[in-house]
Structure formats: C-alpha cells, structure tokens
Amino acid sequence: MGRLAAAVVCGPALAFASVARAGCVEPAMTDCASAPPGLENLVPDLDILKPPSSPALALVGGVPVDIERPTTTTGAAASLATGIVHGLFVPGTTTAVEVTPYWLWPHPLLTSQDVESTRGLSFLRDWSFSFAAAPGPDPAKPAVSSTTTLGSTTAPQMPSNPAALMSLGARTTIWPGRPSPPARACMARIQEFMKGDVALRNTDEAAFKATWTKANPHPRRVELPQPPPDADDAAFAKWNSDMAAVNDAVDKEYSTRYTTALAGWEKDWLTAHGIPEDVAACSKVIDHRVGFVASIAGAALISAPGSDFSQFHRGGTVGGTGWFAAGYSWLIGTTSPWSLSGLGALRVRYQKIVDTSTRFTAADLGARVVAAMGRWGFSIQAMRLSNGATGFGTGAAWQGGAAIDYHLKSGYWITATAGSTDLSDINSWSTLTALVHLQYNVSRDRVIAADSSAVVATPGDAP
C-alpha cells in the first residue's frame, strides 16, 4: 500500500543527503508543521551508513559538540583515563574523547605540499581513536513501542530500560582524493593575498617601529663597577652575573613596552586591513577534492543494565559496528562546471548478550549518485537496511529516493525529496514519502556553490 506521508515547509529539516536532521520539534519552531512520528526513518539517508567522525560517540548516541580533543600526549592520556574511569564508575556521565595520535606531536617541517605529495600516508595521519560513555537505552532490551501509529506502521518511541554505554572506536582515511582545480586555484589566490598582506604589514610595521624606537631609544647598557684587577675569580663571576641580571631586567622592561605598543598597532592594522571577500570565499573551497576517496571506521560497545557495570554479566551486552565508504568525484567543465559523484557505503553491526547465546548480526549497504551544476543539485540513492536499522520493528527494508535541491542563497536551499520504503515484514508493502523543505545547512555534503563569484567549487560526495 502506498501513501503520501507529508509535505512541510520549515527550518532545519530532513534531507537524505544533508546533516540537518533536527526537524520541527523545538519550542521555537512550533510554527512549523511537526513531522509525523517516525517519519525521519522513512526518508532515505545514506549518511547513516558513512563512517562517523567519532565512531564511539556514534554508538553511544552522544552530542557531537561535547567531544574533547586533546592535542598533547599528556592531555590524551589524562582525558582517556578520566573518561574510562567515569564511564565505569560514574554511570550516567557523558564523556567523549577523540585523539589523533599523529598530531599529538608537532610537525614543523611538514608543509601542505608535503602532505599532498604523500597521500598514501593519510592512513597514518588521519587515524583517530575515540572513546565515549553515556547513558542510553539498553541494547539487550527491545525498545518500547507505543500505540501511536502512522497508518498501519507502528512508530518507534523513546526506549526505556536505561543502561550505561561505553564505546571505543577508530577511524581513518584510506585514500583522500586530490584537490580539485577550483581548490588549487583558490589556494593560489590565498597565497597571493598572504604574500601581499605580509609584505604590506612588514613594511608598515617597520615604519611604526622606527617611529617608536626614535621616541623610545633602547636604554644604554648598565655598567656596574668592575672588581679590582687583583680580585679573585669568584668576584669576577659575581660581577658578570650581576651585570647580566641588571641588563636582562632592562631589556625585559624595554621589550614589554615595545610588545604592548606593537600589539595595539597590530590590532588596529588588522582591523583596517580586513580579508577580501573573494579570499574569505576561497577559504571555504580549498578542501574540495576529486577522484577516489575512501574511509573506514569501527567501534566496540559494551553496556551495563541499570547503569551498573557490576551487573555486566547479568544482561550486559558487547557489540561492534564497522563502517566503510568509498566514492569517486568528477568535476567537468570550467566556466559552468558539473560535479558528479558516486558513493557506496557499508555498515556491519554485531551485538551479543554476555553469557548467553543471544547474538545479532546485520549488514546495511547503500549507494548514492549526485550531480550538480550552479544552483541545482540532483541525487538518487538506494539502501538495503537489515533488521533493526529503520526503527520499524525487526524487519529489513529497502529504501530508495530522489531529491532536487535549489540553492537560494549561502547556506539556504529548497529541497524536494521523494522516496519509497519497503518494510517487508510489516503489514505495509511500501510507504511513499514526499517532502519539500526550506533548509538551512552548513554541510559541505551538497554540491552547491556559495554566493561568490570566486567560488566555483562544488564539493562532492566525499565520505
């Protein structure tokens, strides 16, 4: 049985190729028509199968803004230790740590050109570990289903049976693609700007320094009385030490005065010499890449019933999820370029209740093709979701959909989405959804150029 589910126009909305998924559920959005319960699970969204930026956090279901990212070895060790201790002994605490080992140490000689010439090492450079702990629904117990229905489909509700969840994950880039021609052109433009900016600031600063030092000449060297020629070595050593100390103090005071004056001058100078609009726009494009891209991630999860890890062997679970995504992007043409991309994604899930034979294995896969030119974007996708992935009972589902985007202005799109979900084990053969959105989205996932004549890049479907 097919049915038209909804048509809404509202703020951050659902779209299968976007990251905005909040829906109209916030109090401030009450003027928007709320999506029917569970509708989001009927909208195909391949992004759920792509490797998440923090695999551990994805498994426990935390909020991404809470991720702690230490940048030193000491900080990483302390954060991980604290997080694990909190996760084990203070259930209910939400902790998320992400550590990228390669970047815990500085690489002063590693330029961007070096990085590009050794793309094979991105596997090592992008490798990150993540840890997360949070309270959440007990994976060993089924979610409580409500009597609320959407037609003949039972909609999922917030599960009860709270548990303590703890996860450890890893993620890396297998192959990063290569900078697109617009990205290279933008990098050249930024280099040109930086060269002129630095040269001008250097010249102006020298003029400021000349004026300042003329008005504030460096103090003469302080000369302390020298010991008599027949004094012992200790006396001369003390004299040297005292001379160094008193002159260091003079230098420090002079430097502090100059630093203060220079800081004020620099603040005014930077305010008066802002970043040109085309350079600012270019800074959003330099990450655009084309060619083959692939990434992989995995995470293990343990849960304790009743948020008590001492009860782990009485209904706790162990499990894991693996993600893999690969794709290829093309940029065709120069004056009005077309961006084409294809992406495939695979997610494998495993879970087991400890000390029992109850286990669960599932694989979800999908593919998406995106084409874009100017303000228009078109995409089609298909997904095969195994049991449990849709939130609609235990059945598997096929999902397919198509979307058309039109870029209104920077960050705003209007999106039309149509899709079909085949819930084979529920008393509905298929559900047809059609949505129209006015969408605000800061994601780079869609292939739409920003409002700037300098920006011609169309970020593709990179995983």
Next chain:
Amino acid sequence: MLDKLPDSLKGVVKAAANQLVDLASPTTSTGQTGQGLTYGFLLRGGTLSVDASIGNGHTGQVAANVNGQFSGPNINHLSFDAGLNDPLIGQILTISADITVGSLSPSPPPPPRLTISLWQMFGGQQRFLETFNVDGSFDPNNLCRLTTPILLR
C-alpha cells in the same frame, strides 16, 4: 674558527621574554620562546639567517625586518646582513606571517605553528643560534595573521 674570534666580536641573541612573542594579535593565542642565552657573532659582518617553518600541514608566507633591512615575503627563508659598521645587536627583528590551512588537514586541523630558527653565517660556516615556536589560531576564514618581535642582544 669561530671559537677563535675575540670576545669583542661576540654578541648575544636572546628572546627577550615570553611576552615578547606573545602578542595580542587577534589570531595569536600563546607564544613560546626558547630560553637562555645563545652566543652569536652578529656585531660585525656575517649574515643572520632565519628559517621560518610553517608546518603541521599548513602553508603560508613570512617576511621580516630588522634595522631597516627587509627580507621576504617568502615561504620559509629570510636573511639579513650584519655589516661591519651596521651591527644587528640591540635591534628588534620582527617577523610577520600569514598562515592558512593546507588543502588536506585532519578535522579539526592542528593549530598553526611558526617555528623560527636563527642561524649565524660567518666566514663560510653556519652556526645554529636558537629556535622559537609561535603558536596561533585560525580565524573564521582559516587565516592566522601574526607578528612576532625578537630582540637581538
């Protein structure tokens, strides 16, 4: 050979104080300098060579001035002559840098770091003097613009 020069030709290169490179630039968070005295030969003759490395996968431009001399903009190398009658001792070497993220960086990218190494070129020989690290942070346009003074003494 350098060690045989009389003391009167020796100067001292030193970062004056931590706060000297910790400028209140909107894009400069903290600055760290090397500590202690480093003896150089900058009073008369020779060349002060400055290697400014913009690492951590980023890229940028640097320029510097001291005692009326300019060098750069360049990606990583600057040099200044210490004339027989125009010594650099007591002068302020000021390094300006613009840094932007490389086209490929982890997410989020590591912070920009300018590593400044001072070398003494004299009589065909090169001698390391001191290294300083200056950390900055990117603004919303992925740019870090900083200015760092170093007192030569």
